Amino acid sequence: MSIFSKSLLFRGVGGRHYSAAAQTQLREILGTQLAGIKDAGTFKAERIITSSQSTQITVQGSDKKILNFCANNYLGLANNPEIVEHSQKLLEQYGAGLSSVRFICGTQDIHKQLEKKIAQFHGREDTILYASCFDANAGIFEAILTPEDAVFSDELNHASIIDGIRLCKAKKQRYKHRDLGDLEEQLKASDARLKLIATDGVFSMDGNIAPLARIVKLARKYNALVFVDECHATGFFGATGRGTEEYDNVMGEVDIINSTLGKALGGASGGYTTGPAELISFLRQKSRPYLFSNTLPPAVVAVGLKVMDMLLQSSELTQRVQSNTQRFRQAMTKAGFTIAGENHPICPVMLGDARLASKFADEMLTRGIYVIGFSYPVVPQGKARIRVQISAAHTEAEIDRAINAFIEVGRSLKVIQ
Ligand code: PLP
8 A cells, every 4th residue: 555545635725735634734734833842931912003014013812002012113214194195195106016026027117216225325336125124135046156155144144144145156155243353364264256245234133233344354355345234224224324334334335235114114014125237237136026026016116206305315313222221221231130232222231031031021912002022042041131123113101111110020020229
C-alpha cells in the first residue's frame, strides 16, 4: 500500500491533494511550540482597536478612551484631517489601485511626484517607492551586491535588513552593535570590490542611535558605502526631522537611505530607497520586490504627498515630539526607572522579566494607558521592557498622566521604591 493511500486524501481547491494526516502533524508540531511560547510568557496577543490611530483610542471590549503610547505615530499625523481629505480626493480621482506593478501599467504621475518630493526632503537625486520598507530592505542588497562585494552589518539591525542581506551573494560580515573598533578591523581586512556598511539609524527596540558621523568617517577611510535605515528617524529626528544624519551633523553624507511611510509620515504604508540617480535607476531594473509586487495605491500615495508638503514647509511637529520626549524621559528617570536609548521618542522602560513586562502593561491598561511589553524573541532573553513611544500629538497633561501611572504601577510591582 502506498504512503498516499494510508492517509486520507482530499481534493482541495484547484484539484490539489492534501493529506489530513500531514495537517494533523503540522497542527501538533505548531501547537506544542505555541504552548511553549505561552509558557515562556512571550506570546504576543493583539489588542483590537476600534477607532482610528491616535493618542486617544478605543479598544474592543471597552468603550472608554485610552491613552495610546505605543504607536510609531511620532508626528501624530495618522488621522490628520487634511491628510485624510487629500487621500479621499486622490482615491476618487485616481481610483482604488493600479492592478499592476510599476513597469507594466502601475506608474501614475502621483508616484513620480512623491518620489521627487521624498528626494527633495532628503536632499537626494532620486527615490524609488516600495510597498513597504521591509520590501525596500529585501530588495536592495541582492540587487546591487555580487560575490565580489562585502556587506558589514550591525548585529542589532532590523529583521528586514538581516533578511535582505541573507538574500544577497556578497560576503556577509556582522560587527558588534555600534562597535566601530570591530567595524574598522573588518573593513581593514576586506579586499572586496564594493564594501557596504549597513545600519539602522535608530535601533527601534532600544531607542539608541548609530554613531553615524564616525561610521561615515570610517567609510571614507576604507572606501566603503554607507546604507542607513531611517524608519525610526525620518520626519521627526534631527533639528528639522531629516533623520540621523542631521542629528549627527553629517547631512547628505550617507550614500543610501531606506525609510518608511508607515510610521511618522502618516502611518499608512509604503517604503522607499533614496540616493544616487544610477542606484535608483538600477533598482527599478533589478529589485525584485519592486519588479514583482503591486504599486502603491493612490490613497496611500496621497498621504505621503501631503505629509511631505507639510514637512517641507515647517518643522513645528518635529520640535513638539522632541520636547514631549524630554519631558517623559526626565520625569521617568527621576522616578527611578531605567530608560534605555538617547534623546529619542522611543523610550524603553527596562524591566528584565517577560512576565513582569506583560503584567506591567496590563496594569497600565486598567489605568487607561496603552503600552506594550516587549519580550524575546523581539528583544534578547532577560531584557524585557515596555516600549513607550512619544508623539507630537500628546499633550503635556497626557504625558504626565502616563508618568503618574508608571510610578503607581512601578511601586505596586516593586520596580521602583
Ligand atoms: N526597518 C525598521 C528599522 C523598522 O522598524 C521597520 C518596521 O518595523 C521596517 C524596517 C519595516 O518597515 P515597513 O513597516 O514599512 O515594512
